[in-house]
Amino acid sequence: MSDVRSLAGLVFAAIAIAASAQADTTQPQPNPPRSLSPVPNRAPLLPDAFYSLPLGAVKPVGWLKNELKIQAAGLSGHLDEFWPDVGSNSAWLGGTGEAWERGPYYLDGLVPLAYELDDPVLIEKVRKWVNFTLDHQRPDGAIGPEKNTDWWPDMIMLKALTQYQEATGDARVVPALEKFFAYQAATLAANPLQKWAQYRWGDELLSIIWLYNRDGDSKLLDLARQIAGQGFDWKALYANFPFTGKVAKKDADLRSHGVNNAMAIKTGAVWSVISGNPADRDASRQMLDTLNRYHGLPNGTFAADEHLAGRDPDQGTELCAIVEEMFSIETLTRIYGDSHIAGRLERLAYNALPAVFSKDMWAHQYDEQPNQVLVSKAPRDWTTNGDDSNLFGLEPNYGCCTANMHQGWPKFTASTWMATADKGLVAVVLAPTEVNTVVNDVPVRIVEETEYPFAENVTIRVEPARPVAFPITLPVSPYTSETVIRVNGAAQRNLASGQFYRIAREWTAGDVIQIKMPFPVMVGTGYRSSVYVTLGPLLFSLDIGERWKKLERKGETADWEVDPTTPWNYGLIIHPADPQSAFTINRGQMGNQPFSPEGTPVSLTAKGVRIRSWKLVDNSAGPLPQSPVKESGGAETLKLIPYGAAKLRITEFPEIIR
Numbered sequence: 001m002s003d004v005r006s007l008a009g010l011v012f013a014a015i016a017i018a019a020s021a022q023a024d025t026t027q028p029q030p031n032p033p034r035s036l037s038p039v040p041n042r043a044p045l046l047p048d049a050f051y052s053l054p055l056g057a058v059k060p061v062g063w064l065k066n067e068l069k070i071q072a073a074g075l076s077g078h079l080d081e082f083w084p085d086v087g088s089n090s091a092w093l094g095g096t097g098e099a100w101e102r103g104p105y106y107l108d109g110l111v112p113l114a115y116e117l118d119d120p121v122l123i124e125k126v127r128k129w130v131n132f133t134l135d136h137q138r139p140d141g142a143i144g145p146e147k148n149t150d151w152w153p154d155m156i157m158l159k160a161l162t163q164y165q166e167a168t169g170d171a172r173v174v175p176a177l178e179k180f181f182a183y184q185a186a187t188l189a190a191n192p193l194q195k196w197a198q199y200r201w202g203d204e205l206l207s208i209i210w211l212y213n214r215d216g217d218s219k220l221l222d223l224a225r226q227i228a229g230q231g232f233d234w235k236a237l238y239a240n241f242p243f244t245g246k247v248a249k250k251d252a253d254l255r256s257h258g259v260n261n262a263m264a265i266k267t268g269a270v271w272s273v274i275s276g277n278p279a280d281r282d283a284s285r286q287m288l289d290t291l292n293r294y295h296g297l298p299n300g301t302f303a304a305d306e307h308l309a310g311r312d313p314d315q316g317t318e319l320c321a322i323v324e325e326m327f328s329i330e331t332l333t334r335i336y337g338d339s340h341i342a343g344r345l346e347r348l349a350y351n352a353l354p355a356v357f358s359k360d361m362w363a364h365q366y367d368e369q370p371n372q373v374l375v376s377k378a379p380r381d382w383t384t385n386g387d388d389s390n391l392f393g394l395e396p397n398y399g400c401c402t403a404n405m406h407q408g409w410p411k412f413t414a415s416t417w418m419a420t421a422d423k424g425l426v427a428v429v430l431a432p433t434e435v436n437t438v439v440n441d442v443p444v445r446i447v448e449e450t451e452y453p454f455a456e457n458v459t460i461r462v463e464p465a466r467p468v469a470f471p472i473t474l475p476v477s478p479y480t481s482e483t484v485i486r487v488n489g490a491a492q493r494n495l496a497s498g499q500f501y502r503i504a505r506e507w508t509a510g511d512v513i514q515i516k517m518p519f520p521v522m523v524g525t526g527y528r529s530s531v532y533v534t535l536g537p538l539l540f541s542l543d544i545g546e547r548w549k550k551l552e553r554k555g556e557t558a559d560w561e562v563d564p565t566t567p568w569n570y571g572l573i574i575h576p577a578d579p580q581s582a583f584t585i586n587r588g589q590m591g592n593q594p595f596s597p598e599g600t601p602v603s604l605t606a607k608g609v610r611i612r613s614w615k616l617v618d619n620s621a622g623p624l625p626q627s628p629v630k631e632s633g634g635a636e637t638l639k640l641i642p643y644g645a646a647k648l649r650i651t652e653f654p655e656i657i658r
C-alpha cells in the first residue's frame, strides 16, 4: 500500500513495510505502516534545507558496518549486563538505581545501533526500555522514574522514543509524546527548567518539532516558546563571548561547560525553525565559528576538559562533547544544507570519534588529546577533570560518557544521506552505506561502495524499482581540486571543491555514479605555528609504539594505561615551496579495524628530527615549541597513521628548519 503526503509544498511518498493489520480485536492495536519517507516541516515552521530519512532507511555497509558490529560486540552491546547504571536495577526499568540521565543516554544510542544492524538481541534490549517507559507513563503524562523531577533526562528519552518510532512505526509513541507534552505545558511554570535542562533546551525542541510535523497541534509550538523563554540565551552569550582562552577553574560554570556548548551549537538554528528569526538561524553558525576560533582543534572538535580549554593540543575533549557536537552538526547540516558544515561532521566522525575508543570498543577515554603521548592515571593540565580522565576504560573520571558514547557512529550513519527539499536525495558525507527510501512514489535503493575516507574512490549504484526522475546531490571534496564525478561513465562538468553538486536526471536500475578524489597530502597551521597533516578528511599523527597495561578489571572490561615504547618528540621537515614532496603515501589492505595501527590501509612517510628539549611536562607533551624550530639533529623517517588509529600520537608537530 502507499500513501502520498503533501506538506509545505513538498510531496513525499510513503510505502508500507510493516506486517499488514489483522482484524483481531483481542490483540494490541497493530502498528501503522512504517514510512520510509521523510517528514518535512509543517507550516508555520520554517522549512529545513534537507530532511532526515527515517531511522533504518540508511544502513551501514563495508567498513562502517564492521565498525558498528565492533561497537555492538563491545561496550555498547554488553554494558547493561554489568554496569549497574544501565542494568536491570535502573529506575528507568522500575528498579531502585540510577534515575537521571544514564538510562536515556544509553537508549539514545542503542536504538539506532540496534535498528541499523537489524540485531535481534539489541532490538530486544531496546524494547525492554521502551516498553517500560511507555507502559508506565503516569496518568498525568509524566514519564520515567517518579523520583526524577528534572526535565533534562526526559529530553533525552524523547529523542530515543522518536528514533524508535521511526524505526518501528510503533503506534504508542505519538500519543505518549502528546500526553507528555501536555503534562509539561501544565506544570512547566511551577517546575521550570533548572540547571542542565536550562542549557540543553534545544534538544527538547527537536522532539517537539518532530511531533508537531506529525500531528499539527499548535499547542506544541506554545510549549516550545515557553521552553525557549526559560532556556539559557546562548545567542546573547556568543554575541559577546567571554571565553576566548582556557577557562580557569574558578571561572568554570555551566556556560563554559564543553558538553553544554556542544549540545547548544544546534540550539539557535533549531529554535529558528519555530521563531522564524534569521538571527536565531544564524546563531548556530556564529557559535561554531567562535568555538573554532578560540578552542578549535584539527581533529574537528574543540577543547573542553571539561570546560573550554583553548587551542593547545595537550588539552582534552570529553567524549560526550564529541558525540554531542556530531549530533548538533548533523542537525545543522539538515537545517542549513551547508556543505562546509557537513565537512565538519566528516572530520569529527573520521578523526575525533574513533580516537577516543580502544580498537575493540570495550574501553573509552573521558578526555582525548591531539598530542597524547602518555595514557596514565596522573594529574594533567585539565580545567576540572580528574587524574584518570585519559585512561581507556569503563568509566574513567565520570560515567556520563559510558552512558552517552553509543550514539556517535549510529547517528552519523543515519545522517550520511538525507532527502532534499527538491524531492531528491543528498549524500551529505561520503561513507559506505545502503539507502532504501521512496522518491516520487517509487521505491529506490542506493548502494554506496567505498573504503572512503581511507580510499579515493566511491561507487554509487542507483536501483529504482522503475525509472524515476529526481536529483541526487553529492559533496565535492574540499581536499582536492581534481574531483571527477562520472554518471554511467560520462564526466560531469562544473564541479566546485567544497560545494554540493546536483545531478538531476531520470535514474534507471543499473545506473552507476563514480567519484574519484585524488587527494594530495595537505599541511595545515596549528597552535604556535605548528603543522598538521591531512590526506582528504583524515588527519594523520605520529605512529608511536604502544604498550597497553591493564590497571584493573572492571566487570566485563578493564581500565588501561598506555606507555610509549618509541620516542615522540619529533618536529617535521616540511618543504615550504612544495609541502607534498615531504611525504610519501603508502596504501595497503584494510584490516578488520581500520582505526588501528595494524588495520589502517593508508599511512604516510615523512622526515622528522627529534627536539631534545621537548619533554614530558605534567604527564603530557611539554609546551609545544613555537615554530619554526631550528634543530640540527639527524633527520629520521617517520610513519604517520590516521589520527583515529593512533591511541598515542603527536598531531600538531613543530616545524623544523635546518
Ligand SMILES: [Zn+2]
Binding pocket: 318, 319, 320, 321, 399, 400, 401, 402, 404
Ligand atoms: Zn561525558
